[in-house]
Amino acid sequence: MPCLVSMEFSSATPGASPSASAAGTEESFRSEIPSAPPMVKGMGWFFSPLWSPRASKKQSKRFGEGMKSDHVEAWLDDHSDFTRAYFLRRASAVSGPQAETSPLLPKRSSSEHSDLLMKAHHHHRASSPVTGSHLNISSPMDRLKPLNCNLSAPEWMECSGCSPDILCCQSPCSPRSSRFSFSPFHPLSPVCPCSPDLPHSPLPLRPSAAKAAACGYGECCPWMMELMRGGLSWMGSVAELCQGAVLHAGELLAAEGSSLSLVKKESSGRNILEEVIALTALGCSSEDDVCSHAHLELVKGIMGCVLATRSPMNLRDVSEDPRFNLDDKHLSKIRGVLSIPIKNHRGEMIGVVLMINKRNECDGSASAFTNMDEKVLSNHMDVLGMVLDNVQLYESSRQEAKRSQALIEMAQVLSKEHRSFEVLLSKMAATIMPFTHAQYYTIFIPGEQTVVEDEVSFSRVIHLECEELGSTCQIYRRERDISDLDPSYALRTLLAMETLNMSESSGEPMRSLICCPVRNERSEDVIAVCQLMNKRSRDSDEVEAFNRYDERLLEDLAVYCGLALQYAQAVQITEERRASIEVTQEVLAYHITAAEQEIQALQEATIPSAESLFILDFHFSDFGLPEDLTTQATIRMFLDLNLVQDFNIDYKNLCQWVLTVRRGYRNSVPYHNWNHALSTAQSMFAMLMATDQFQTIFSRLEILALMIATLNHDLDHRGVSNSYIERSQQPLAQLYGHSSLENHHYNLCLFILNNTGSQILSGLSSEDHRAVLHMIKRAILATDLTVYMERRKEFFSLSKKSRVNWKSEKKRDLLRSMLMTASDLSAITKPWPEQKRIANLVAMEFFAQGDKEREEFKIKPIDIMNRENSTRLPCMQVEYIDDICYPLYKAVSRLFDTCSPLMNGCKKNRENWLHLAAEGKEGHGGKSSSVTLETYKNNEEEEQREE
Numbered sequence: 024m025p026c027l028v029s030m031e032f033s034s035a036t037p038g039a040s041p042s043a044s045a046a047g048t049e050e051s052f053r054s055e056i057p058s059a060p061p062m063v064k065g066m067g068w069f070f071s072p073l074w075s076p077r078a079s080k081k082q083s084k085r086f087g088e089g090m091k092s093d094h095v096e097a098w099l100d101d102h103s104d105f106t107r108a109y110f111l112r113r114a115s116a117v118s119g120p121q122a123e124t125s126p127l128l129p130k131r132s133s134s135e136h137s138d139l140l141m142k143a144h145h146h147h148r149a150s151s152p153v154t155g156s157h158l159n160i161s162s163p164m165d166r167l168k169p170l171n172c173n174l175s176a177p178e179w180m181e182c183s184g185c186s187p188d189i190l191c192c193q194s195p196c197s198p199r200s201s202r203f204s205f206s207p208f209h210p211l212s213p214v215c216p217c218s219p220d221l222p223h224s225p226l227p228l229r230p231s232a233a234k235a236a237a238c239g240y241g242e243c244c245p246w247m248m249e250l251m252r253g254g255l256s257w258m259g260s261v262a263e264l265c266q267g268a269v270l271h272a273g274e275l276l277a278a279e280g281s282s283l284s285l286v287k288k289e290s291s292g293r294n295i296l297e298e299v300i301a302l303t304a305l306g307c308s309s310e311d312d313v314c315s316h317a318h319l320e321l322v323k324g325i326m327g328c329v330l331a332t333r334s335p336m337n338l339r340d341v342s343e344d345p346r347f348n349l350d351d352k353h354l355s356k357i358r359g360v361l362s363i364p365i366k367n368h369r370g371e372m373i374g375v376v377l378m379i380n381k382r383n384e385c386d387g388s389a390s391a392f393t394n395m396d397e398k399v400l401s402n403h404m405d406v407l408g409m410v411l412d413n414v415q416l417y418e419s420s421r422q423e424a425k426r427s428q429a430l431i432e433m434a435q436v437l438s439k440e441h442r443s444f445e446v447l448l449s450k451m452a453a454t455i456m457p458f459t460h461a462q463y464y465t466i467f468i469p470g471e472q473t474v475v476e477d478e479v480s481f482s483r484v485i486h487l488e489c490e491e492l493g494s495t496c497q498i499y500r501r502e503r504d505i506s507d508l509d510p511s512y513a514l515r516t517l518l519a520m521e522t523l524n525m526s527e528s529s530g531e532p533m534r535s536l537i538c539c540p541v542r543n544e545r546s547e548d549v550i551a552v553c554q555l556m557n558k559r560s561r562d563s564d565e566v567e568a569f570n571r572y573d574e575r576l577l578e579d580l581a582v583y584c585g586l587a588l589q590y591a592q593a594v595q596i597t598e599e600r601r602a603s604i605e606v607t608q609e610v611l612a613y614h615i616t617a618a619e620q621e622i623q624a625l626q627e628a629t630i631p632s633a634e635s636l637f638i639l640d641f642h643f644s645d646f647g648l649p650e651d652l653t654t655q656a657t658i659r660m661f662l663d664l665n666l667v668q669d670f671n672i673d674y675k676n677l678c679q680w681v682l683t684v685r686r687g688y689r690n691s692v693p694y695h696n697w698n699h700a701l702s703t704a705q706s707m708f709a710m711l712m713a714t715d716q717f718q719t720i721f722s723r724l725e726i727l728a729l730m731i732a733t734l735n736h737d738l739d740h741r742g743v744s745n746s747y748i749e750r751s752q753q754p755l756a757q758l759y760g761h762s763s764l765e766n767h768h769y770n771l772c773l774f775i776l777n778n779t780g781s782q783i784l785s786g787l788s789s790e791d792h793r794a795v796l797h798m799i800k801r802a803i804l805a806t807d808l809t810v811y812m813e814r815r816k817e818f819f820s821l822s823k824k825s826r827v828n829w830k831s832e833k834k835r836d837l838l839r840s841m842l843m844t845a846s847d848l849s850a851i852t853k854p855w856p857e858q859k860r861i862a863n864l865v866a867m868e869f870f871a872q873g874d875k876e877r878e879e880f881k882i883k884p885i886d887i888m889n890r891e892n893s894t895r896l897p898c899m900q901v902e903y904i905d906d907i908c909y910p911l912y913k914a915v916s917r918l919f920d921t922c923s924p925l926m927n928g929c930k931k932n933r934e935n936w937l938h939l940a941a942e943g944k945e946g947h948g949g950k951s952s953s954v955t956l957e958t959y960k961n962n963e964e965e966e967q968r969e970e
Contacts, residue, residue, distance in 0.1 A: 246267055246403075250267075250410065261285075261299065261411070261414060262299055262300070264410065264414070265285075265300055265374075266299075268283075268376075268406075269300050270305070271403065272376070272378070272399070272403045274305070275399055275400075275403075276361070276392065276399065277381055277382040277383075278305055278378035278379060278380060278381055278382070279305055279380035280302055280303060280305055280378070280379045281302075281376070281378050281379070282300055282302040282377045283298070283300040283365075283375070284296035284298045284374060284375055285299050285373060285374040285411075286330070286372055286373050286375075296326055296327065296330055296375060301319075302322050321341070321357065325341075325360055326375040329362045329375045329377075330364070334364070335362065335364070335397055336360070336363075337391075337397055338359060338361075339359055339391035339392075340359065340391075341357055341358065342358070356380075357380060358380055359390065359391045360392075361378045361396060362375060362376065362377040363375070363376060363397065365407060366404075366408050367409065367412040368408070368409055368412065373412075374408075378392065378400065381396065422572040426576055428458075429454055429455050429580075430579055433451050433455070444588075447587050447591070448485050449485060449487060449500050452466065452485070452580070452584075453498045454580075456489045456498055457498075459558060459569065459576060460558050460559045460560075461489065461555040461556060461557065461559075462488065462489055462559055463487070463554075463555070464487040464489075464553075464556075465485065465487070465508060465513075465553075466485040466554075467481045467552040468481060468482055468484065468551045469481050469517065469549075469550070469551070469552075481513070484503060486501050486502075486508065487499065487500050488501055512538045513538055516539065516549075516552050517540065520542075521540070522577070523536075523537065524536075524569055526567075526569075535556070535557060535558050535569055536555060537555045538552055538553070539553045539574070539577045539578050539580075540552055540581065541553060541581045541584045541585045541588065542581070544585060551584060551585075551588060553580060553584060611774070612779075615683055615686050615778075616679070616683050616686075616778065616781070617683055617685075617686060622682060624651075625654055625655070625678040625681070630655050630658050630662065631652070631655060631659065633659055633660075636652065636655075636656045636659060638705050638709070639708075641713075641849075641924040641925055641928065642852075642853060642857075642928065643705050643706075644854065644857045645698050645701050645705075646860065653685070653701050654678075656701065656705070657701065657704065658678065658681060660705070660708045660730065661677060664708070664730065669727075670723075670783075670786050670787060671786035676781060676782060677783055680775065680783050683778065683781050684738070684772075687738045687739055688738065688739070688740070689739065689740065689742070692868065693868045694861070694864040694867075695740035695742060699737060699850075700733070700737055702850065703733045703734075703737075703846045703847050703849065704730060704733040706733075706925075707730065707733045707843075707846040708730070710842060710846070710919075710921070710925075711726060713919075713921035713922065714921040717919075720829040720835065720838070721835065724794060724795050724798070725839065728795045728798035728799045728802060728839075729839060731799055732802035733843065733846055735768060735769075735772035736768055736806045736843070737768055737806075738768045738771040738772055738775075739767065739768070739771050742868050742872070743875070744764075745762065745763050745765075745807070747872055747875070747876065749763065750876075751879065755767050762804055762807045764807075765803055766804070769799065769803045773796065784796075798836075798839070801839070801840070802839055805839070805841075805843045806843055808907070811840070811844045814840060814841075815841070817837060818837055818841050821834070822914035822915075822918050827918065845911055845915055848908050850862075850865075851903075851904060851908045851932055852912065852926075852928030853932075855932060858935075862900060866893065870888060870889075873885075873888030873889050876888070886899065887903075897937070897940040897943065898936075900936040901936045901937055904929060904932070904933045909926070909929050909933065912925045912926035913926055
């Protein structure tokens with residue numbers, strides 16, 4: 024059955040007026056109503072005459088069972104929610120589940136349809152009857168000089184929803200309109216002013232014709248029936264879908280030729296047209312009549328105008344249009360042209376369709392396309408736009424699923440450990456080659472940015488090749504030299520720092536490639552270039568261009584490659600630093616380890632008794648003690664505490680360890696040197712040996728840890744405090760953050776314990792070894808006075824109890840920490856000559872630090888480190904005893920009576936310092952001395968009340 028619209032227009036005489044034609048159309052539709060089926064099924068309801076709101080009363084009865092059509096229309100208008108939901112359900116029968124969910128989908132740009140063109144091009148090469156050049160409307164055309172312009176995307180492409188024209192051009196099958204319209208409100212295109220049959224200005228259709236059916240086939244429209252039967256099978260063939268729509272529309276309009284192109288957005292943001300259906304002869308017309316080169320150029324120009332204006336173009340006679348220069352005799356074969364934009368339901372332009380030379384059914388002569396033809400073609404293209412939108416939605420979801428899978432696989436590869444950087448990149452590249460169907464993948468890695476004659480060169484490449492094996496593919500890593508590969512595109516990408524996507528077909532088989540820069544996230548420098556080449560078609564062995572999905576996947580891979588490069592560089596730097604540290608440790612071990620003669624001499628020496636060395640006395644002084652006796656005294660402490668026997672310590676290893684620890688202290692430091700370490704260890708030894716209480720409270724492992732910690736607690740001390748190290752931003756502060764010196768002392772202690780020949784803990788089990796190292800670290804960190812000030816309140820409150828249960832590890836850890844501080848500060852308890860000598864050494868060290876702070880940081884040092892306060896040393900010593908020392912020794916003496924000599928010695932030295940402060944009363948104006956004496960009296964009164 025021929026199309027009713029075509030029948031009516033073909034029967035009209037050429038000289039008939041538009042109004043007469045419209046009237047004839049209305050009568051023709053009315054005459055066909057009785058033969059139409061009573062109910063509408065499938066998609067035919069879109070175009071069925073039964074849905075004309077201005078149809079006859081008989082038609083209204085069949086639809087509404089006695090209700091007037093005006094009432095039905097009014098009711099539908101007043102119940103827009105029901106109307107919209109109903110037609111959405113009806114539309115879902117055609118477009119499938121995607122159509123129902125489409126109102127909730129995010130807005131997509133019409134340019135995304137360009138990705139579907141890649142598939143359409145391949146189909147066109149295989150099935151299109153006309154092989155034309157690549158249709159790019161933005162390319163210059165010599166024949167169409169008035170249209171020779173770059174048709175860049177206008178501003179309305181970015182805000183199409185704001186245009187009044189867009190708001191009123193919803194398709195009759197669009198589910199997005201708030202009020203359902205049975206016919207689109209596209210503005211009719213202006214006709215050519217030279218048309219002999221139509222007036223110079225566009226005439227609106229009569230109301231009955233404006234809302235009439237778009238296709239005379241009604242619900243039996245073969246194209247729509249085929250579309251419904253195809254369902255989702257159309258999703259894989261955009262070219263076939265467009266070709267079916269063009270052929271059907273050409274049949275309805277009795278056109279001699281047709282063409283269809285879809286919009287593609289370039290990387291620059293400009294919109295161009297790429298043909299899907301080349302200019303094709305329809306009906307009985309021959310290819311030579313309409314498909315010459317001149318015709319193709321003319322078609323490009325007309326479709327370019329439609330793309331730029333987004334408005335239909337209906338030309339009754341192209342030769343009379345001043346915009347086109349038709350000096351070619353072949354162009355006389357094209358007379359009437361009808362071209363309209365293809366839009367989706369959001370009004371975004373996704374393509375252009377063109378029809379040429381409407382045939383007269385009577386005599387076969389060419390006639391002009393009418394407004395009704397434009398309406399018919401527009402309605403069919405609206406449906407095509409909706410279906411293409413669904414195709415794009417399906418393709419986007421499919422590509423996103425592939426992309427997600429590829430990203431997961433690349434993340435899994437990156438998460439695994441790879442010894443070779445090339446293997447890591449190769450595995451990551453191999454994950455996307457099957458997804459993109461690329462034949463070659465190459466990673467270009469630039470050199471050290473050495474510019475030779477203003478050119479940047481690549482230092483190495485990683486090249487992979489993909490070989491198709493039926494439904495699977497095998498990827499090989501080929502050893503290729505840089506000279507064997509073309510780096511020109513990679514160099515362009517490296518310099519431009521932008522993704523390059525291009526295809527070439529001139530003079531050789533087609534070649535397509537994508538180049539993407541790999542950036543360093545921190546510096547934003549391009550550290551490599553990824554290149555995919557030759558995308559293989561899924562249906563044949565032909566090469567096709569890479570699409571936007573391939574670009575996104577390669578850009579994602581570039582991010583992972585950047586992470587891999589940074590990871591490889593970090594690993595390389597780490598390995599280099601590790602090797603450097605090993606070398607440094609080797610050199611340090613060599614220089615810090617005692618000479619073999621010293622070790623042998625200490626090993627063969629007869630160790631004096633503790634009594635003869637006076638190491639059991641709290642008033643022990645190392646002043647004037649020969650150096651060899653200091654090491655022998657240390658060995659005696661370990662022997663008398665039975666540590667050598669209990670832990671099976673090799674005697675030679677013990678001798679080497681003691682000598683190495685002694686060499687670990689700096690002799691240039693006035694106070695914090697080996698003598699201070701020996702004095703600290705002797706104070707701990709004296710407290711442990713003075714009573715059996717400590718032997719009962721502490722385990723043998725704890726006693727070993729305390730003795731090792733006291734000897735090592737100031738290893739490699741630099742004569743400055745933690746505050747100076749942090750303020751000067753020394754590497755120690757950056758390495759540890761807090762308690763920098765104490766952490767450094769412990770790490771050096773650990774280094775010596777692990778040094779060959781000094782492993783005195785080798786006889787311990789792994790569990791005991793971990794436990795003793797933990798206790799050593801805790802004990803050394805406790806010598807930081809900041810830690811002591813934080814924990815002493817808890818210890819002081821514990822000391823006031825009548826009885827303490829030391830079975831708790833927490834309480835024993837607190838006790839070990841307080842004993843470490845008591846041993847470290849024990850110089851304040853020594854006899855007055857020794858105390859005075861040591862105080863001067865401490866002041867010398869502190870004043871030296873103060874001088875550095877004044878010179879380097881331009882600040883005034885604190886009082887204790889300010890050389891200008893050297894005359895106030897007695898007063899500062901009294902304050903030091905009152906604030907730091909005396910409260911600690913008082914608490915320890917309360918818990919352990921045998922430690923009272925420490926408290927008594929502290930009190931005596933306080934009196935001596937107070938006496939010196941009184942002697943300097945006249946030099947200081949008497950103010951500071953009076954304050955100190957008053958404080959002393961108050962402290963004595965408070966102590967008597969407590970006792």
